[in-house]
Amino acid sequence: MTTAWLENEATAALDTPIVVVDLDRMDANIERMAALMGDRGVALRPHAKTHKSLRVGRRQIAAGAVGLTVATIGEAEVFAAGGIEDLFIAYPVIAAGPKAERLRRLAERCRLSVGADSIEGVTALASAFRGAGAAPAVLVEIDSGGRRSGVLPDAAGGLAVRAIDAGLRVTGVFTHAGQAYRGPERRSGAADQEVEGLAMAADSLRALGIEPTVISAGSTPTASLSARPPVTEERPGTYVFGDRQQLVLAGDPADDAGTVALVVAATVVSHGARGGFLVDSGAKILGKDTAPYAPGHGLVLGYPDAVLSRVNDHHGIAEVPDGAPRPEIGEVVWIVPNHVCPVVNLVDELVVAQGGRIVDRWPVDARGRNT
């Protein structure tokens, strides 16, 4: 892949560390996923926690997405205020304290769905919306093998009944197959678990007289594999930018990262005293995600032998084997982060590039909206 993401003059004017998005690559990712889901007849509801940006979300909607997925009420508030009309908080929200009133206001300004995986969760939701004009649809979350939130698939119907009895409207079930992230060999099996778990959950609703209209799976590594009946919706997030995890999970070699649409531009600030080199991009921009299947904290483009073996807050420390090239002090290098979602959440804006030139700067509108 191209190792320099901007022309020399634009590169020299960068104030690093900074996040650069290649617009054409991002748009290609958006179009490719939308086309795939269109072909399958599956609704696409991208997870916006990856980009947290209205401008990106609007492009996803324009390409055919039915709405967006978010992780927090705060993200939903930002996207609703920005004109996105259909939002799903794919999270077991506990609608207590200040969150109850925020959810009520949110339900009045967009078509809202929320997740639930406990009696306490549905009870709090029902209580928050008792007597309210607009109420969200509820999707029961199931654990399809990711061992995170969600009830076991055959318990979905029971929880759905409790929600309906409490006065809520249940429209279906959802899951996230986090186990797909454990290695490339897990992708296909994880997608099967998603589909089977969701099918079982849907049946458990039907057995109690509830017809699910939304059967929603969601993760970038499994999206293309689980977009088949009875799944009606996919919620991939990371695909929009891609990252090193996704390259590895997809089996792409590191030197053919053509789908990666976001890099961190970093300046080499030191050669240290003992070999290797240091960049000004540490954990406060690259995050600290790592994975057993890929050494180091990111991929330094153009220096395939360099391993970004440590990140401190503001230092990225790269090792280079004896004799392998290393960049000069002052040189700008382009780093594909391991996991793009935390990176975007660490910056206030994205530098948008096209054809090697900076064409725009977009705010990360929902950065830091943790609540």
Add this chain to the structure above:
Amino acid sequence: MTTAWLENEATAALDTPIVVVDLDRMDANIERMAALMGDRGVALRPHAKTHKSLRVGRRQIAAGAVGLTVATIGEAEVFAAGGIEDLFIAYPVIAAGPKAERLRRLAERCRLSVGADSIEGVTALASAFRGAGAAPAVLVEIDSGGRRSGVLPDAAGGLAVRAIDAGLRVTGVFTHAGQAYRGPERRSGAADQEVEGLAMAADSLRALGIEPTVISAGSTPTASLSARPPVTEERPGTYVFGDRQQLVLAGDPADDAGTVALVVAATVVSHGARGGFLVDSGAKILGKDTAPYAPGHGLVLGYPDAVLSRVNDHHGIAEVPDGAPRPEIGEVVWIVPNHVCPVVNLVDELVVAQGGRIVDRWPVDARGRNT
């Protein structure tokens, strides 16, 4: 230690996840370090990257700190604008592109020092300040065993000469003994390495006719151990809030975390399907720091058997042994993060508590100032 950081009513009104600082504990930490350094006759220049907050920095200055340390020009700009008069960018700054002009403006509004560890670094600095009215003092960074930035101690003098020949003013040497973080058994040895490395570096300046006036060491685990001649200054950061790493490094048992002044307030959102519990605090507030010497991603106060074994962006996943208590869904728990610096950088404000009540909210003024 107290497991509930706020009274019930204040807790119920929290919108989690959120960062809570106990004002009295923080002030005690500030006073304790200032008193210790005062006793030793060593200047205290706290690293502000931990708190990124003007209100905290001003309290450190009021307690006797000679100025603040920062990691980036952006942090320095925020603190200079907020009235802090003496700032040291303890980083091998490359004064090229937009950073050159920013540094020039900064040097006009505060007493500024910057780090350097390469000929390229001093050349860029000299070029940026050629003909400028105010210029920063330069401190040569040495590697005292942390294997990060810095020249070897005996090379400090040579670089100092190059800086002076280029027209810069060199005032001394500095180091950070990052190896102290590798485990409690490393603390004392790391402090010795700091002192010995700095002594050697100071001598290498003197051998070339340069008398260092600043000999600066810096890290919370070593501050009390290396504050002795020839060290003239200490730059600890984390001590102001403390965190789980510091407890472990100091040898404090987990149940006596009396110096910890900051927690993440999290709500239990799920019991999952397979035991344990989940909180709404994942990597986007707790960060992803971990360490071989402490299992999990933070310490859940009041639940000593719980291990926060995984953090995804918005989920903290805790395991609990069979039979051990777990919190109820909806309960607020208080989590001591492993590493406090990235946590503060992930939020826009700190909730300030005193005596169990919320007394203020402070902005994280320099959050995200990566450049």
